[in-house]
Amino acid sequence: MKKLVLALALILAVCGCAAFAADFPTKNIKLLVPFAAGGGTDAVARALASAAEKHLGQPVVVMNKAGGSGAVGMTEGATSKPDGYTVTMITREIAWLPQMGLAQITPDNFDLIALANEDPAIMLVQPDSKFKSVKDVLDAAKAAPGTVKFGSTAKPNFYLLALELNQKVKFSQIPYNGAAEAIPALMGGHVEFSMVNPGEAISQITSGQLKPLGVCSDKRMAGLPDVPTMTELGYPIVTGTWRGLAVPKGTPDAVKAVLGAAFQKAVAEPDFVAFMKGRTLGIRFMNAKDFKAFVDSDVKALTEIVEEVKKQQQK
Amino acid sequence: MLLLLWNGLCATFSFAIFPFLVIGVTGGIVIGALPGLTATMGVAVLLPFTFGMEATRALVMLCGIYIGAIYGGSISAILLKTPGTPAAAATVLDGYELARKGEAAKALSVSAIASFVGGMVSTVMLITISPVLASFALRFGAPEYFALAVFGLSIIASISGKSPVKGLLAGMFGLLISTVGLDPVTSYPRFTFGQINLYNGFAIIPVLIGLFALAEAFVQMERIFEKAQAIDTRFKHGMVSLKETISLLPLMIKSALIGTFIGAIPGAGADIAAFVTYNEARRSSKRGNEFGTGCIEGVAAPEAGNNGVTGGAMVPLLTLGVPGDAVTAILLGALIIQGLQPGPLLFTKNADIVYGLFSSLLVGNVLMLLFGLLGVRLFCRVVELPKRIIIPVIVTLSIVGAYSMNNSIFDVWVCIGFGIIGYIMQKVDMPSSPIILAVILGPMAESNLRRAVLMYQGSYSFLWTRPIGVVFLALAALSLYSSYRRAHS
Numbered sequence: 120m121k122k123l124v125l126a127l128a129l130i131l132a133v134c135g136c137a138a139f140a141a142d143f144p145t146k147n148i149k150l151l152v153p154f155a156a157g158g159g160t161d162a163v164a165r166a167l168a169s170a171a172e173k174h175l176g177q178p179v180v181v182m183n184k185a186g187g188s189g190a191v192g193m194t195e196g197a198t199s200k201p202d203g204y205t206v207t208m209i210t211r212e213i214a215w216l217p218q219m220g221l222a223q224i225t226p227d228n229f230d231l232i233a234l235a236n237e238d239p240a241i242m243l244v245q246p247d248s249k250f251k252s253v254k255d256v257l258d259a260a261k262a263a264p265g266t267v268k269f270g271s272t273a274k275p276n277f278y279l280l281a282l283e284l285n286q287k288v289k290f291s292q293i294p295y296n297g298a299a300e301a302i303p304a305l306m307g308g309h310v311e312f313s314m315v316n317p318g319e320a321i322s323q324i325t326s327g328q329l330k331p332l333g334v335c336s337d338k339r340m341a342g343l344p345d346v347p348t349m350t351e352l353g354y355p356i357v358t359g360t361w362r363g364l365a366v367p368k369g370t371p372d373a374v375k376a377v378l379g380a381a382f383q384k385a386v387a388e389p390d391f392v393a394f395m396k397g398r399t400l401g402i403r404f405m406n407a408k409d410f411k412a413f414v415d416s417d418v419k420a421l422t423e424i425v426e427e428v429k430k431q432q433q434k
Numbered sequence: 435m436l437l438l439l440w441n442g443l444c445a446t447f448s449f450a451i452f453p454f455l456v457i458g459v460t461g462g463i464v465i466g467a468l469p470g471l472t473a474t475m476g477v478a479v480l481l482p483f484t485f486g487m488e489a490t491r492a493l494v495m496l497c498g499i500y501i502g503a504i505y506g507g508s509i510s511a512i513l514l515k516t517p518g519t520p521a522a523a524a525t526v527l528d529g530y531e532l533a534r535k536g537e538a539a540k541a542l543s544v545s546a547i548a549s550f551v552g553g554m555v556s557t558v559m560l561i562t563i564s565p566v567l568a569s570f571a572l573r574f575g576a577p578e579y580f581a582l583a584v585f586g587l588s589i590i591a592s593i594s595g596k597s598p599v600k601g602l603l604a605g606m607f608g609l610l611i612s613t614v615g616l617d618p619v620t621s622y623p624r625f626t627f628g629q630i631n632l633y634n635g636f637a638i639i640p641v642l643i644g645l646f647a648l649a650e651a652f653v654q655m656e657r658i659f660e661k662a663q664a665i666d667t668r669f670k671h672g673m674v675s676l677k678e679t680i681s682l683l684p685l686m687i688k689s690a691l692i693g694t695f696i697g698a699i700p701g702a703g704a705d706i707a708a709f710v711t712y713n714e715a716r717r718s719s720k721r722g723n724e725f726g727t728g729c730i731e732g733v734a735a736p737e738a739g740n741n742g743v744t745g746g747a748m749v750p751l752l753t754l755g756v757p758g759d760a761v762t763a764i765l766l767g768a769l770i771i772q773g774l775q776p777g778p779l780l781f782t783k784n785a786d787i788v789y790g791l792f793s794s795l796l797v798g799n800v801l802m803l804l805f806g807l808l809g810v811r812l813f814c815r816v817v818e819l820p821k822r823i824i825i826p827v828i829v830t831l832s833i834v835g836a837y838s839m840n841n842s843i844f845d846v847w848v849c850i851g852f853g854i855i856g857y858i859m860q861k862v863d864m865p866s867s868p869i870i871l872a873v874i875l876g877p878m879a880e881s882n883l884r885r886a887v888l889m890y891q892g893s894y895s896f897l898w899t900r901p902i903g904v905v906f907l908a909l910a911a912l913s914l915y916s917s918y919r920r921a922h923s
Binding site: 155162183221296310394 | 475478479481482485571572573574575576616618619620621622623630631633634700701750754755756757763764767770771773775776777778779840841842881885888889891
């Protein structure tokens with residue numbers, strides 16, 4: 120059925136291509152957000168939508184379609200009409216949901232437009248924790264595998280799995296529903312450390328209620344210049360999350376070019392830059408080609424981790 | 435502090451702020467009263483409009499929506515047996531029965547007053563002892579949440595009406611529904627039959643609308659052309675008397691305090707508070723047996739309790755920077771967008787905004803009371819409408835509500851499915867509230883039990899070694915016992 124839809128859509132696209140590539144867009148553009156209103160992805164999407172409007176000359180309407188860790192919304196986005204009027208905010212979930220068997224669509228069902236945001240994972244402990252450094256955390260785990268309690272913001276947790284596989288250690292993973300639950304659990308001392316995105320914990324970090332030990336990126340964060348990277352500390356772990364824009368496969372090239380150019384200008388809009396800075400969200404722009412290579416390499420990087428998750432599920 | 439509060443009050447009544455508070459509260463009441471539009475959704479949808487606003491103005495409007503919507507849900511719960519928000523699900527139990535007895539005006543006025551008391555008490559607690567509340571809330575770990583959820587589930591016994599067995603059956607069915615979706619620990623899909631729409635389980639709003647609003651509409655449809663009204667619109671008793679209000683005051687304050695406390699714990703919100711306070715009111719009442727047949731205490735307690743959550747949920751938001759419930763999670767975003775960092779520093783760095791917020795919560799609650807009481811006559815008109823008009827309206831609103839929560843046709847089918855289930859349940863005289871309670875609390879109980887077991891390396895000793903948890907488990911036993919004794923006396 121889906122193939123049929125895709126095929127039909129493709130034919131439509133080919134026929135219609137010449138007609139509307141000349142003047143795109145002529146009506147509202149729908150930005151599909153695969154997570155609920157009020158969350159982090161929603162916030163980025165809304166800020167980006169309003170920044171892109173003036174460059175597209177048409178209103179960009181955000182529509183939330185949550186469910187299945189983003190699978191529901193991204194599936195709808197991938198199977199919608201490939202005319203450029205439905206743009207989907209895709210997130211890192213697209214790189215692992217299909218591998219886990221939790222989504223039927225893969226990044227190949229999309230034509231990628233641009234990467235807009237990337238955030239590293241950051242390791243946090245309580246300020247009076249017995250762990251003073253990343254080394255302390257890892258040493259404790261090596262001394263007693265599977266006992267150090269990790270407050271997990273998502274399941275499966277790819278930040279923790281990256282750390283475990285890289286350092287050949289084992290933690291006790293306590294799964295919570297998002298950072299909103301995991302952070303109070305860490306503050307209350309119910310878990311011993313956690314890994315979240317900086318924007319999720321910035322108020323606790325600046326007020327000293329939580330202490331960052333290391334950032335999982337290749338260079339230090341502008342907002343937290345005193346926090347060393349994991350690589351600096353001798354643990355080459357680079358992981359995080361990203362959000363970008365995509366349209367269904369088969370969208371005409373001319374339309375994609377219009378969208379790509381508009382969103383490239385949008386991420387440089389002062390309002391958008393200020394918004395992202397205020398929420399400690401990282402802006403990282405990539406054009407369609409680079410974004411495609413980026414996603415492909417992430418899928419590959421996650422393959423090993425996904426195999427590990429599947430092994431754990433079977434236990 | 436008093437000076438700061440006074441300054442805040444002056445600011446609230448200024449022309450720059452007051453209109454936004456009025457818009458927020460009235461908008462909130464409307465949003466709350468419409469099934470499918472919840473406080474969370476109202477705040478989330480309006481959030482982008484506040485980006486360009488001055489900080490206090492934006493926060494005041496969003497908080498106005500919050501308190502208005504939590505109260506507004508009770509209006510449709512009482513008049514139409516359709517809780518406008520999950521927070522009003524407990525209000526249906528006695529509120530609708532009161533309306534059926536011709537005491538809609540009384541139920542509505544009590545709901546407004548109780549919501550006001552709940553909001554005021556919790557705001558005062560927020561202003562005075564939030565650091566204490568916050569540090570207590572942080573002591574809630576997985577074992578405590580599990581015990582709280584079990585205590586909540588024990589309430590099924592007291593909302594089961596005449597037949598506890600049927601109530602238990604409904605509760606078990608609800609728990610079964612709540613297991614649908616990805617396993618909270620391993621992410622393995624359970625009972626999803628390959629349907630990605632079910633990975634997050636059944637969304638609560640479509641289930642709620644189906645079981646209450648649609649099911650009731652289906653039942654009413656059977657007699658759609660009959661002249662006789664299900665609800666007696668001759669207001670036999672009018673609004674609640676001052677004397678009665680005073681006699682309800684201790685109950686309202688107690689419920690408000692429970693609500694504040696539940697609100698302060700991250701992850702537990704107004705829906706849970708409403709059921710817990712309803713249960714506590716029933717347990718401590720001399721006329722506990724009459725609950726569920728149209729008892730005014732059964733409206734006062736959950737309404738004071740759910741609005742008690744509003745102030746309570748702000749406690750962790752403002753002191754720790756973590757949200758107390760779904761609405762405050764969005765408010766957290768609003769604060770950050772305004773360039774404010776929630777947390778202990780907020781009180782020193784932005785005291786004017788914090789106290790502006792406090793005073794507008796106080797004033798907002800007064801406005802809510804005012805609009806609520808002024809609106810009673812108007813709201814009651816709804817039930818005077820002929821059934822052939824009101825039922826199609828309810829059905830339309832239900833379907834739109836189910837769809838709009840997540841722009842999902844799947845949710846519409848869920849809603850209709852549960853409407854049919856609810857209809858059958860009414861026919862066999864089985865209560866549907868236990869299903870809602872189980873759907874709200876089932877996932878909380880399950881994931882926290884499993885978290886606790888993981889934390890304790892497979893041991894169950896947390897069941898008796900954690901004092902707060904033991905207290906809740908004991909309360910659960912007590913709640914079951916008192917329901918049992920009541921049923922057999």
